[in-house]
Amino acid sequence: MPKLEYDFAMTCEGCSKAAQRNLAKIGVNDVEADLANKKLYVTTDIDQEKVLEALKKTGKEVSLSKVH
Amino acid sequence: RQTTVIDIEGMTCNSCVKNIENTISNAKGILNIKVSLENKEGIFTFDPELTHPEAVADAIDDMGFDASVNV
Ligand SMILES: [Cu+2]
Ligand SMILES: [Cu+2]
Numbered sequence: 001m002p003k004l005e006y007d008f009a010m011t012c013e014g015c016s017k018a019a020q021r022n023l024a025k026i027g028v029n030d031v032e033a034d035l036a037n038k039k040l041y042v043t044t045d046i047d048q049e050k051v052l053e054a055l056k057k058t059g060k061e062v063s064l065s066k067v068h
Numbered sequence: 069r070q071t072t073v074i075d076i077e078g079m080t081c082n083s084c085v086k087n088i089e090n091t092i093s094n095a096k097g098i099l100n101i102k103v104s105l106e107n108k109e110g111i112f113t114f115d116p117e118l119t120h121p122e123a124v125a126d127a128i129d130d131m132g133f134d135a136s137v138n139v
Contacts, residue, residue, distance in 0.1 A: 012081045012084065013080045014081060014133075017078055018078060018132025019132060021078070021132040022131075022132040057130050057132065059088075059131055
């Protein structure tokens with residue numbers, strides 16, 4: 001499964017939890033948050049557009065930076 | 069105009085508060101917002117012809133915060 005790396009403008013645990021919660025709503029549960037580096041790692045087969053959309057709903061700036 | 073109080077779980081700091089206030093202020097029918105980190109709630113004034121409390125709670129829930137209408 002691809003591991004998607006996002007630059008996510010999170011500033012606190014509230015942001016990373018909100019991202020995880022929104023991803024869980026679309027059935028994505030393998031999420032790692034690196035708060036210090038503002039990185040989010042999402043491992044999933046789900047369409048990347050859907051993942052990005054769920055992350056954008058948090059109100060924070062987000063962009064896909066790499067696919068591992 | 070009407071006012072509703074919505075319980076909001078998951079806010080950890082003032083940037084969470086600002087994020088919710090800024091995002092929800094763009095939602096249809098919202099007239100005024102006061103979110104409290106301490107009380108884990110938001111007080112929303114809205115135009116009842118354009119929106120209703122459940123829709124406001126849903127919009128906050130969409131942002132990733134657990135939200136439910138209190139009053
Ligand atoms: Cu935050
Ligand atoms: Cu916060």
